[in-house]
Amino acid sequence: MKIVFTTKGTTWDSQMDPRFGRAETFLIYDEEADTLETVVNSETEAMDHGVGPQTTKKVLGLGANVIITGNGAGQKALEVLKSFDAKMYVGAGDMTVEEAYEAYKANKLQLQF
Amino acid sequence: MREVVVISGKGGTGKTSLSASFSYIEGANAVVCDCDVDAANMHLLLGANFNNQSDFYSGEISVIDPEMCTNCGECFDVCRFDAITQEEDTHIVDPISCEGCHYCFQVCPHEAITMVTQKAGDVYISDIKQGGKMAHAKLGFAAENSGKLVAKVKSEAKMLALKEDKGFVITDGSPGIGCPVISSLSGANLVVLVTEATVSGLHDLKRVYELTKTFNLKCVCIINKYDLNQVITTKIEDFLLKEKVPVVAKLPYDETFTKALAIAQPIVEFDNSSELSQTIIKTWDKIKQIINEEQK
Amino acid sequence: MKITIASGKGGTGKTTISTNLSSYLSSLGKKVVLADLDVEEPNSALFLNSTLEDTQVSNKMIPSWNSEDCTLCGKCAEVCNFNAILHLPKEIRVYPALCHSCYACSELCPTNSLPMVESRIGQISKFSCDGFDLIEGRLDLGQEMAVPLIAQTIDYVDENYENYIKLLDAPPGTSCPVIEASRYSDFVILVTESTPFGLNDLILAVETMKVLDQKYGVIINRYGIGDNGVEEYCKKENIPLIAKVQNDKEVAKLYSQGKLIYNEIEHFKDSLDEIIAFMGDLK
Numbered sequence: 001m002k003i004v005f006t007t008k009g010t011t012w013d014s015q016m017d018p019r020f021g022r023a024e025t026f027l028i029y030d031e032e033a034d035t036l037e038t039v040v041n042s043e044t045e046a047m048d049h050g051v052g053p054q055t056t057k058k059v060l061g062l063g064a065n066v067i068i069t070g071n072g073a074g075q076k077a078l079e080v081l082k083s084f085d086a087k088m089y090v091g092a093g094d095m096t097v098e099e100a101y102e103a104y105k106a107n108k109l110q111l112q113f
Numbered sequence: 114m115r116e117v118v119v120i121s122g123k124g125g126t127g128k129t130s131l132s133a134s135f136s137y138i139e140g141a142n143a144v145v146c147d148c149d150v151d152a153a154n155m156h157l158l159l160g161a162n163f164n165n166q167s168d169f170y171s172g173e174i175s176v177i178d179p180e181m182c183t184n185c186g187e188c189f190d191v192c193r194f195d196a197i198t199q200e201e202d203t204h205i206v207d208p209i210s211c212e213g214c215h216y217c218f219q220v221c222p223h224e225a226i227t228m229v230t231q232k233a234g235d236v237y238i239s240d241i242k243q244g245g246k247m248a249h250a251k252l253g254f255a256a257e258n259s260g261k262l263v264a265k266v267k268s269e270a271k272m273l274a275l276k277e278d279k280g281f282v283i284t285d286g287s288p289g290i291g292c293p294v295i296s297s298l299s300g301a302n303l304v305v306l307v308t309e310a311t312v313s314g315l316h317d318l319k320r321v322y323e324l325t326k327t328f329n330l331k332c333v334c335i336i337n338k339y340d341l342n343q344v345i346t347t348k349i350e351d352f353l354l355k356e357k358v359p360v361v362a363k364l365p366y367d368e369t370f371t372k373a374l375a376i377a378q379p380i381v382e383f384d385n386s387s388e389l390s391q392t393i394i395k396t397w398d399k400i401k402q403i404i405n406e407e408q409k
Numbered sequence: 410m411k412i413t414i415a416s417g418k419g420g421t422g423k424t425t426i427s428t429n430l431s432s433y434l435s436s437l438g439k440k441v442v443l444a445d446l447d448v449e450e451p452n453s454a455l456f457l458n459s460t461l462e463d464t465q466v467s468n469k470m471i472p473s474w475n476s477e478d479c480t481l482c483g484k485c486a487e488v489c490n491f492n493a494i495l496h497l498p499k500e501i502r503v504y505p506a507l508c509h510s511c512y513a514c515s516e517l518c519p520t521n522s523l524p525m526v527e528s529r530i531g532q533i534s535k536f537s538c539d540g541f542d543l544i545e546g547r548l549d550l551g552q553e554m555a556v557p558l559i560a561q562t563i564d565y566v567d568e569n570y571e572n573y574i575k576l577l578d579a580p581p582g583t584s585c586p587v588i589e590a591s592r593y594s595d596f597v598i599l600v601t602e603s604t605p606f607g608l609n610d611l612i613l614a615v616e617t618m619k620v621l622d623q624k625y626g627v628i629i630n631r632y633g634i635g636d637n638g639v640e641e642y643c644k645k646e647n648i649p650l651i652a653k654v655q656n657d658k659e660v661a662k663l664y665s666q667g668k669l670i671y672n673e674i675e676h677f678k679d680s681l682d683e684i685i686a687f688m689g690d691l692k
Contacts, residue, residue, distance in 0.1 A: 050492025050507045125420010151582035152610045214511030254620045258584040289449035312667030314453040326592045342665035375635030377605040389557040
């Protein structure tokens with residue numbers, strides 16, 4: 001599975017970013033290959049509207065099966081996610097990336113839809 | 114940290130006066146967030162010092178370089194907003210009409226057009242009365258109030274509240290039902306609807322309440338000037354009962370409100386011992402109680 | 410003659426003035442039409458003995474995806490500066506709420522796969538009220554942009570009431586909706602109150618009028634409740650002070666009942682006379 005975290009940094013110790021659309025950074029963890037990749041999300045700063053769907057498209061383009069975040073996505077973004085079979089888990093906003101992953105594995109996070 | 118958002122739909126119901134009083138009471142335990150960026154007023158009541166200022170950028174407008182412009186008129190042909198006119202041997206953009214769509218930029222064959230990000234306002238973090246802090250903003254003239262500036266002010270307020278471990282964010286919302294209000298409501302733990310006992314007060318309350326329903330937000334209501342018109346007050350109460358929205362206060366039409374406003378003081382600062390002030394203090398306690406119950 | 414009645418701050422009495430003024434002018438035999446441009450919360454009709462005559466749907470144009478000839482090249486998403494178009498692997502998605510109707514995607518599409526279609530944003534209603542008409546723009550809940558509807562409501566009035574005195578009741582604030590409601594008028598009346606709030610917002614409104622290069626004057630409503638900050642400001646800046654409407658709880662009571670004021674309260678009618686005299690001098 002490819003898991004995407006919304007984060008404020010680039011390592012397992014980094015804090016999670018509770019936002020999705022305007023999250024600072026995405027960390028992509030490939031469970032099979034055990035690799036951690038960083039993708040920056042700075043272009044959303046300049047956007048006034050419609051950030052959710054654009055970010056969703058970007059994240060899906062990275063091959064995400066699972067997204068782990070804090071607050072969750074807005075209506076428009078959720079609809080895009082639904083049509084792609086990706087799952088969004090929320091509730092990890094105050095954790096580190098490592099803690100968020102562990103919480104996900106232990107079924108402690110909520111599925112947004 | 115809990116966020117209370119105070120909105121009213123209609124202007125002039127007393128929303129800002131009440132938010133300011135709540136802030137004054139809560140003092141250093143709250144961060145105030147003035148989301149009424151189009152005609153901000155909270156800073157007057159709470160003695161904001163505009164300590165920390167940052168520029169806010171939003172939206173673009175096109176600018177045509179007269180040196181590069183060959184007057185071909187391609188830009189004029191595509192602009193849907195009548196923002197481009199011909200002047201002598203160049204075309205120019207009216208910054209007020211320009212929507213920032215950059216269609217002209219796409220079609221200009223001579224690369225004479227650049228898109229320039231606009232400074233759309235100023236964001237401030239101020240120290241206010243009673244040791245509190247406030248995030249507020251001033252929207253630039255002719256700038257679009259897209260909700261983005263509101264989002265910025267909200268995020269500054271929340272970050273400050275989390276960093277300094279404050280109990281509450283008290284948000285004074287924008288009037289209306291559009292983007293800025295929707296942005297004001299985002300993430301609210303409780304919405305306080307302020308209305309007045311007038312025909313238009315009831316009408317606008319219903320419209321803005323529908324908005325809160327869309328976002329599944331818990332609401333309570335304050336009926337201001339209730340004794341101005343008992344018939345309307347009853348209609349408001351009936352409506353709220355049907356919608357299961359608790360009325361946390363009914364405030365009388367009281368000149369104290371206006372007197373305090375006239376010298377730019379929250380009512381509870383102006384005349385703490387008055388019945389009106391005491392009611393407001395009790396109302397804030399009630400609001401806090403309801404939020405705490407909701408969290409369980 | 411087209412006059413916009415605006416204010417920086419909400420709740421200063423724009424609608425009270427505009428509804429009473431139109432009714433009074435009409436009773437004096439003038440041809441007048443009132444437009445309610447506070448499209449997010451239009452409530453002028455509540456104060457007038459109004460009968461709905463007609464309603465028409467108000468639309469904005471948005472692109473609609475036709476998959477038939479589309480090659481999914483993504484040019485549409487590329488040229489949209491508002492993120493209203495999402496280019497997905499197997500489809501093009503349009504977000505109507507974000508669309509500003511610039512037509513770029515539609516006209517630059519190499520396969521003509523995004524024809525522009527009408528999408529409802531609200532409605533324009535015509536009410537007849539004791540001798541004059543009220544044209545009300547009402548934005549649908551969930552719509553985010555007021556400006557297109559305000560523009561369409563003004564167009565409706567221009568097209569149907571050519572030689573009338575046109576009173577435009579603007580929304581509160583100083584940003585785009587107010588600008589749209591003010592920019593093509595002959596004069597803008599700014600209604601405020603004699604308090605620090607009123608002064609603060611008046612200054613903002615005046616700055617906006619200056620950016621528009623518009624002519625303006627001030628009415629102080631609920632005169633007597635605060636200080637003379639507004640009066641002094643007007644004097645210093647040479648802004649015409651058109652009228653000072655007295656603060657009166659009886660006015661508030663009538664307002665709360667949705668009734669017009671000028672027939673019941675003498676000093677209020679006197680203020681309207683002052684306003685009408687000023688308007689007469691404008692010509």
